[in-house]
Amino acid sequence: MPGTVGTHLVAQVGFIVKDIEETKKKWAEFLGVDVPPTQPCGDYEITQTVFEGKPAPKANSLLAFFDVGPGLQIELIQPNEEPSTWRNFLNEHGEGMHHLAFQVKDSKTQVANAEAAGLRLVQHGTYGDGNGEYNYLDAPDLKCIVELLESYR
Numbered sequence: 001m002p003g004t005v006g007t008h009l010v011a012q013v014g015f016i017v018k019d020i021e022e023t024k025k026k027w028a029e030f031l032g033v034d035v036p037p038t039q040p041c042g043d044y045e046i047t048q049t050v051f052e053g054k055p056a057p058k059a060n061s062l063l064a065f066f067d068v069g070p071g072l073q074i075e076l077i078q079p080n081e082e083p084s085t086w087r088n089f090l091n092e093h094g095e096g097m098h099h100l101a102f103q104v105k106d107s108k109t110q111v112a113n114a115e116a117a118g119l120r121l122v123q124h125g126t127y128g129d130g131n132g133e134y135n136y137l138d139a140p141d142l143k144c145i146v147e148l149l150e151s152y153r
Helices: 019-032 085-093 106-115
Strands: 010-018 063-069 074-079 096-103 121-128 130-141 144-151
Touching: 010 085, 010 144, 019 063, 063 144, 074 085, 085 096, 106 121, 106 130, 106 144
Parallel strands: 010 074, 096 144
Antiparallel strands: 010 096, 063 074, 121 130, 130 144
């Protein structure tokens, strides 16, 4: 049975952090791997970030990724000060696990399925390189945010 979003395979675990440079060094040491590069989330002209139903051109973050298994990543996110799901999480909960992500096909359909199941879309946008999209859904019954990722390539 495919479940609410069409898959049960977790693709990513995302953590909100205050200092991405320090945190990625600690993760690299813990995992025994090289420290990954830090990259910006992307320019609004490409990302078209929408937060709580409104354009959020100033919402941004720094990102770092660790590949930790077949099809599984750890993502570190350091938000800027602008309102976003990332900033709200840091302000309300401090550092910690923000989301579980699932790679999906036809994200519009999967978002609609998730909303029909009681999840609420809080933020969405396009990858910084334009090759996919993300959708963050608040899932209070699951005690986290669920992210649906659709890669176009």
